[in-house]
Amino acid sequence: xxxxxxxxxxxxxxxxxxxxxxxxxxxxxxxxxxxxxxxxxxxxxxxxxxxxxxxxxxxxxxxxxxxxxxxx
Amino acid sequence: xxxxxxxxxxxxxxxxxxxxxxxxxxxxxxxxxxxxxxxxxxxxxxxxxxxxxxxxxxxxxxxxxxxxxxxxxxxxxxxxxxxxxxxxxxxxxxxxxxxxxxxxxxxxxxxxxxxxxxxxxxxxxxxxxxxxxxxxxxxxxxxxxxxxxxxxxxxxxxxxxxxxxxxxxxxxxxxxxxxxxxxxxxxxxxxxxxxxxxxxxxxxxxxxxxxxxxxxxxxxxxxxxxxxxxxxxxxxxxxxxxxxxxxxxxxxxxxxxxxxxxxxxxxxxxxxxxxxxxxxxxxxxxxxxxxxxxxxxxxxxxxxxxxxxxxxxxxxxxxxxxxxxxxxxxxxxxxxxxxxxxxxxxxxxxxxxxxxxxxxxxxxxxxxxxxxxxxxxxxxxxxxxxxxxxxxxxxxxxxxxxxxxxxxxxxxxxxxxxxxxxxxxxxxxxxxxxxxxxxxxxxxxxxxxxxxxxxxxxxxxx
Numbered sequence: 001x002x003x004x005x006x007x008x009x010x011x012x013x014x015x016x017x018x019x020x021x022x023x024x025x026x027x028x029x030x031x032x033x034x035x036x037x038x039x040x041x042x043x044x045x046x047x048x049x050x051x052x053x054x055x056x057x058x059x060x061x062x063x064x065x066x067x068x069x070x071x072x
Numbered sequence: 073x074x075x076x077x078x079x080x081x082x083x084x085x086x087x088x089x090x091x092x093x094x095x096x097x098x099x100x101x102x103x104x105x106x107x108x109x110x111x112x113x114x115x116x117x118x119x120x121x122x123x124x125x126x127x128x129x130x131x132x133x134x135x136x137x138x139x140x141x142x143x144x145x146x147x148x149x150x151x152x153x154x155x156x157x158x159x160x161x162x163x164x165x166x167x168x169x170x171x172x173x174x175x176x177x178x179x180x181x182x183x184x185x186x187x188x189x190x191x192x193x194x195x196x197x198x199x200x201x202x203x204x205x206x207x208x209x210x211x212x213x214x215x216x217x218x219x220x221x222x223x224x225x226x227x228x229x230x231x232x233x234x235x236x237x238x239x240x241x242x243x244x245x246x247x248x249x250x251x252x253x254x255x256x257x258x259x260x261x262x263x264x265x266x267x268x269x270x271x272x273x274x275x276x277x278x279x280x281x282x283x284x285x286x287x288x289x290x291x292x293x294x295x296x297x298x299x300x301x302x303x304x305x306x307x308x309x310x311x312x313x314x315x316x317x318x319x320x321x322x323x324x325x326x327x328x329x330x331x332x333x334x335x336x337x338x339x340x341x342x343x344x345x346x347x348x349x350x351x352x353x354x355x356x357x358x359x360x361x362x363x364x365x366x367x368x369x370x371x372x373x374x375x376x377x378x379x380x381x382x383x384x385x386x387x388x389x390x391x392x393x394x395x396x397x398x399x400x401x402x403x404x405x406x407x408x409x410x411x412x413x414x415x416x417x418x419x420x421x422x423x424x425x426x427x428x429x430x431x432x433x434x435x436x437x438x439x440x441x442x443x444x445x446x447x448x449x450x451x452x453x454x455x456x457x458x459x460x461x462x463x464x465x466x467x468x469x470x471x472x473x474x475x476x477x478x479x480x481x482x483x484x485x486x487x488x489x490x491x492x493x494x495x496x497x498x499x500x501x502x503x504x505x506x507x508x509x510x511x512x513x514x515x516x517x518x519x520x521x522x523x524x525x526x527x528x529x530x531x532x533x534x
Contacts, residue, residue, distance in 0.1 A: 004397075014240055038344035041393055047268075048401045051261040054240075055408055058257050062242035069244055 003029050003046050011053035015061045026050060078229040083420050083430060085222040090413045090437035092216060095198035096269070097406025098445065100391075100399045102191035103151060104510050109191070109452045112184045113177055114506040117154040123323055124155070125314055131157040131178050132310045132327065138182075142174075143302050146328040148341070152396060153509045155179060164299055164332060187458045193465075194445065199273070203462075217277050220270035227263040234260070251419040258412045265405050268388060275385035283378040300332045308336060312364035320358065334362050344393050348372070351380045414438050428480050435476035439486050444469035446493045446518075453504040484532055487525045494518045494525075 010025035029050075033042050098105070107113065128149065135145045139161040148158040157178045162171045177183040189203070196203040200212040239260050242253040308329050313336055317327065326339045340356040347353060352372050359368040375383060391398060417434030421427050447468040451461040472489075479485045498518050505511045 017240065019240065038346075040346045040387060041344040041398065044388070044391065044394075045398055045401065048265065048398070048405050051265050052401055052404045052408060054261050055258050056404075058240055058242060062244065066244045 004049055007049045007053050011057045014054055015057035074229050075233045082226055086413055086417050087433050087437045088219050093409045094441040095194050099195040100403040105191035108510050109188045110186045111453055111505045112186050114508055116179045117508045119509045120155045129310050129314050135159045143331050146326050148326045149324055186456050188452050213277050217274050220274050223266050223270040227267045230259055248422045254415055255419050262409050262412050272385035272389040276389055279382040302332045306331050316360050316364045336360055346387055346393050351375045353383055432477045432480035436473045439476050440469045440472035443472045443493055446497050450497050450500050453500045484529055487529050491522050491525045494522050
């Protein structure tokens with residue numbers, strides 16, 4: 001669950017252009033893996049959630065920008 | 073040069089890549105699909121969280137009584153979405169097919185089965201294109217592997233030709249820029265996911281064969297296995313089994329009664345503790361004698377180098393240990409992958425001055441996969457005939473490909489066809505299935521898809 005929360009926050013920051021902060025969060029999340037049980041499971045969770053959250057939030061920001069442009 | 077190669081290889085492999093990715097994504101929910109395609113079970117199914125040991129006791133007693141002539145009986149506890157026990161029974165000399173198909177469902181009474189291949193049919197399309205066995209299966213597996221190499225090439229070439237600037241923004245300037253940015257952002261992330269899956273998929277197909285090349289151990293092939301003397305009338309003490317299961321205190325497991333050795337085992341089928349180190353495989357099977365004395369607990373097996381890689385690839389690709397959370401995230405990755413491949417084909421069309429052929433290829437990948445799967449579900453509910461549902465799948469798949477080429481210019485007709493099939497599925501579910509967690513989730517997904525199609529239809533009109 002910690003991994004998911006870290007990745008979620010990192011992905012939101014990534015989509016808002018705070019690339020370095022999000023990278024730090026992704027690294028912290030990765031390091032926390034080594035202190036957990038079921039490493040293989042958590043590694044799968046880390047990579048898949050990291051990839052998909054980034055895409056989802058970039059897409060949400062894109063939709064927001066698109067709707068803003070239309071209103072303007 | 074690399075740019076052209078990326079573009080042309082991409083265009084010509086995308087159709088099959090989409091089919092492989094679509095059915096691969098679907099197979100993350102193979103257990104749920106199997107249950108969804110058993111409408112005869114839905115009425116007796118209810119959502120439970122904790123295991124009921126009284127019901128487990130009834131299931132073991134029923135299995136021992138009904139299948140007393142079988143050497144092995146296994147009882148699988150209910151999944152998170154239902155309260156139904158799965159009983160599997162087979163003999164020492166039963167064929168692989170019999171071992172897989174001798175299944176009964178039980179919930180304080182024997183429940184009728186629906187005659188279907190379920191998710192197995194859809195999954196087989198993912199790795200061998202057609203549900204066939206024998207020599208042709210190897211050929212189709214080889215084709216899928218070649219396309220997997222294609223994915224790896226596309227990702228690596230994509231990285232090389234990428235300008236390394238923009239990777240977290242999709243510009244809203246015009247349709248071409250939108251598609252191009254989407255291709256870069258999504259491709260960068262989901263390409264890594266695809267690359268890993270393609271690599272592990274090839275490993276799964278061929279690592280065992282490679283290992284055979286390097287090992288000359290013929291002693292392993294045991295010929296003429298002697299049938300042990302089995303006491304068919306032997307009955308296990310159910311109380312002992314229940315107390316052993318209670319001591320383990322787990323939610324999901326499989327109890328296997330072995331009459332030949334007069335022992336029973338409890339396997340934790342969803343254990344997340346798979347590999348502690350690179351070359352160690354954890355076997356979460358606890359073996360007990362008839363008196364419930366523990367004979368073997370968690371077993372660590374040392375693996376050879378190739379076996380270690382095979383085990384890693386198997387766990388990455390098949391995720392047998394995944395719970396709902398991981399399956400759902402991987403499924404989302406799969407859906408994004410499908411969207412990425414579809415949009416990549418539309419980008420190719422846009423780049424080539426709206427070339428209709430590329431657009432038609434994109435439609436001929438997406439709509440047949442979706443429509444045929446939906447019709448497969450509908451026929452399963454309506455007719456409950458294993459052959460007819462597969463024939464319906466193929467017919468709709470081919471018809472949808474033809475429609476995609478005919479109506480490449482009028483996409484709204486393709487939207488309407490898919491919306492109609494989705495609507496029929498929801499209606500059929502309401503009529504033929506009792507509402508339970510899995511059916512409701514499937515129907516909500518169908519309704520969301522109808523909404524997406526409807527919004528696209530409205531957008532098209534504007």
